[in-house]
Amino acid sequence: MIASCSRLFAASLTVLALALAGRAGAQVSTPPAPTPETHPPAIILQPGEPTPGQPPADPANEATPDPHIVVTEAPATPPIPEVWTPVPTDADGASAYGLYLAGKLALMRGEGTAGADFLARANRLTPEQPRVREQAFTAALLTGDLDVAAALAPSDGSPAFVEAGRLVQAVQVFVHGDARAADAALAQPIGAPHARAGVMITPWIAAAAGDWTRALQPPPATADPLTLAMARISRANLLELRRDYAGAETELKGLVDAPTVGALFKRPYGEFLERRRRRPEAVALYQAGLAANPEDSGLKRALARVQARGRPPALPTFREGAAQGLTTAAFQAANERGNEFAAVYLRLALNLDYDDTTQFTLAQMLSRAGLNSAARTALERIGPDDAAVYGAARAELASSYAQEGQDQAALTELRRAAAVLPDDPRVALMLAGQLVQVKEHEAALALLNGPLLNTAQQPASVRFLRGAVYEAMNRIPEAEAELWAALQADPNNADTLNYLGYLWVDKGLRVQQGADMIARAHALEPNNGNIEDSLGWAQYRQGQYETAVTTLEQAVDKEPANAEITDHLGDAYWRVGRRREAGWLWNRVLTLDPDAERRAEVERKIADGLDNPASTGGVSD
Numbered sequence: 001m002i003a004s005c006s007r008l009f010a011a012s013l014t015v016l017a018l019a020l021a022g023r024a025g026a027q028v029s030t031p032p033a034p035t036p037e038t039h040p041p042a043i044i045l046q047p048g049e050p051t052p053g054q055p056p057a058d059p060a061n062e063a064t065p066d067p068h069i070v071v072t073e074a075p076a077t078p079p080i081p082e083v084w085t086p087v088p089t090d091a092d093g094a095s096a097y098g099l100y101l102a103g104k105l106a107l108m109r110g111e112g113t114a115g116a117d118f119l120a121r122a123n124r125l126t127p128e129q130p131r132v133r134e135q136a137f138t139a140a141l142l143t144g145d146l147d148v149a150a151a152l153a154p155s156d157g158s159p160a161f162v163e164a165g166r167l168v169q170a171v172q173v174f175v176h177g178d179a180r181a182a183d184a185a186l187a188q189p190i191g192a193p194h195a196r197a198g199v200m201i202t203p204w205i206a207a208a209a210g211d212w213t214r215a216l217q218p219p220p221a222t223a224d225p226l227t228l229a230m231a232r233i234s235r236a237n238l239l240e241l242r243r244d245y246a247g248a249e250t251e252l253k254g255l256v257d258a259p260t261v262g263a264l265f266k267r268p269y270g271e272f273l274e275r276r277r278r279r280p281e282a283v284a285l286y287q288a289g290l291a292a293n294p295e296d297s298g299l300k301r302a303l304a305r306v307q308a309r310g311r312p313p314a315l316p317t318f319r320e321g322a323a324q325g326l327t328t329a330a331f332q333a334a335n336e337r338g339n340e341f342a343a344v345y346l347r348l349a350l351n352l353d354y355d356d357t358t359q360f361t362l363a364q365m366l367s368r369a370g371l372n373s374a375a376r377t378a379l380e381r382i383g384p385d386d387a388a389v390y391g392a393a394r395a396e397l398a399s400s401y402a403q404e405g406q407d408q409a410a411l412t413e414l415r416r417a418a419a420v421l422p423d424d425p426r427v428a429l430m431l432a433g434q435l436v437q438v439k440e441h442e443a444a445l446a447l448l449n450g451p452l453l454n455t456a457q458q459p460a461s462v463r464f465l466r467g468a469v470y471e472a473m474n475r476i477p478e479a480e481a482e483l484w485a486a487l488q489a490d491p492n493n494a495d496t497l498n499y500l501g502y503l504w505v506d507k508g509l510r511v512q513q514g515a516d517m518i519a520r521a522h523a524l525e526p527n528n529g530n531i532e533d534s535l536g537w538a539q540y541r542q543g544q545y546e547t548a549v550t551t552l553e554q555a556v557d558k559e560p561a562n563a564e565i566t567d568h569l570g571d572a573y574w575r576v577g578r579r580r581e582a583g584w585l586w587n588r589v590l591t592l593d594p595d596a597e598r599r600a601e602v603e604r605k606i607a608d609g610l611d612n613p614a615s616t617g618g619v620s621d
Contacts, residue, residue: 089125096125100122102115106118119136119139120140130157134161138161141164142371149165159192164344166185170190171326174208174322174352175319182205182208186202189202197325199219202214203216203217203234218235224332230328234321236252252265252269263293267289270285270302271313274306282306322352326348327358330361330365342365343369346358346361356382357389359381364396367396367400391420395414401413402437428447428450428453429465433465436472445470460493463486464499466482467480467486471499471503483499483500495521497524498518500517501517504517505541508541518535519535532558533565536551536554540568548572548575549569552572556569563593564594566585567586586605
């Protein structure tokens with residue numbers, strides 16, 4: 001079915017936005033996006049409900065965080081009564097239970113800020129209800145109301161809440177300028193499941209408070225290897241700040257010589273050497289790193305800088321060091337699919353030291369946690385100072401809007417991305433796809449035939465999209481040529497097999513060959529309703545009406561709101577004599593926002609059926 005290609009364009013925005021994110025992102029690679037089956041979002045359980053799939057916390061294991069924020073009922077917590085007597089109400093007359101339900105509904109809709117506000121108001125009316133407090137605390141954390149979260153931090157209950165509360169309170173006290181109070185709050189280490197974040201920030205806060213004995217303590221040997229290594233980098237930086245250069249170099253050299261993680265630390269060691277004016281040693285270190293990993297962009301930049309006798313990177317300030325530690329903890333949590341924990345750590349890091357790259361990563365974590373509105377708000381805060389990060393943020397926003405059918409908003413964001421990244425073919429391809437989505441075919445073709453995309457090494461995706469544009473412009477021979485070239489480059493691509501096969505079947509060009517290609521596509525993706533529609537339409541075009549009915553019914557089951565599939569099934573019903581059902585389906589097509597051509601054709605079929613020569617049975621998009 002050719003109409004399915006519009007969905008492919010929207011999906012391609014997501015894929016390409018992720019590719020752009022890799023260009024703009026941090027040095028630690030972002031994990032693959034989880035599915036609802038592998039990583040459900042934060043959930044709020046009713047009293048007495050079991051916690052789905054949640055293993056018991058293991059306080060002895062500091063390095064393994066609880067991967068999800070799950071608001072559950074502690075055994076000793078009194079349930080929220082169905083009826084309060086008297087009903088607690090605020091000055092506006094809103095009841096505690098009404099505020100509580102409004103907060104839950106807002107969170108389920110992705111309206112995190114409103115949900116946090118409702119729950120905080122409910123908590124003020126019901127301080128005896130720990131569950132309301134925990135939910136308000138969680139909502140405030142995930143939406144960035146960190147002072148509110150610090151005030152709501154639970155003092156007892158689940159370690160996931162209690163230790164998160166201690167972490168937030170310590171960071172916020174530090175943010176507000178009282179390093180000594182924050183240091184005192186961390187005298188008892190942050191426990192699981194947030195121990196890793198505590199390990200990463202404690203030395204920096206201790207140093208800011210002048211507590212150098214604790215700041216320079218070696219990291220706990222019980223930490224996982226990556227946390228241990230990153231904590232040693234922090235210790236090296238702090239030793240350098242104390243002008244203990246020999247001690248700093250001992251730490252850095254030990255990390256570089258480590259057999260498993262040493263390659264990660266050549267650049268920090270090289271930066272130390274640059275600051276000590278030992279440039280030849282830094283050059284040798286960077287060159288050795290690039291010999292082992294030629295694509296390391298950080299090492300490339302470092303080598304270019306030192307060869308140009310540029311200024312070496314400065315040591316982080318205490319706040320910057322704490323923020324970097326929280327960002328490291330966030331990446332580790334994300335790699336373990338703890339996207340909500342990652343979002344919390346990134347919120348705290350941004351409150352210590354704002355950075356657009358960190359903001360972009362926060363948006364990704366919020367999106368993966370199901371907080372799409374908050375993710376968009378985070379992306380919109382990213383300014384144009386860094387073109388790569390700004391362009392990636394605009395692309396991510398475009399993907400989000402396209403998935404919700406907001407095509408013009410997606411197009412606006414992609415144009416902004418293209419303005420700051422005019423030489424990036426990935427942005428050009430995304431923009432071309434979105435132009436096709438809004439039927440600006442000439443503009444799309446100009447991009448696709450331009451120097452960024454029309455190259456000798458152009459990927460199959462470019463040829464596929466160019467073929468789709470030619471088909472939409474009724475330039476069928478050119479469409480065939482491009483789609484055939486795309487198929488030769490990627491012979492088992494179900495989308496290309498389906499698109500070209502449907503074109504041939506629907507235009508009556510190579511019906512049998514097209515049907516065979518659609519059958520291959522269906523074998524590759526048997527659960528794809530759009531491809532199943534193509535298969536049914538090929539059967540219809542070959543006069544196999546009874547078989548087509550069965551196939552098209554299955555396609556409608558998969559895509560019940562698709563006007564084209566519904567129209568095709570109506571045609572098949574008519575051909576097998578089920579004319580009342582055909583008429584009902586054609587009338588349904590008119591409620592599914594068909595384009596003008598399909599609407600006119602369906603109205604003719606409703607009036608005349610398929611026996612009138614003017615009604616040929618279906619239109620192609």
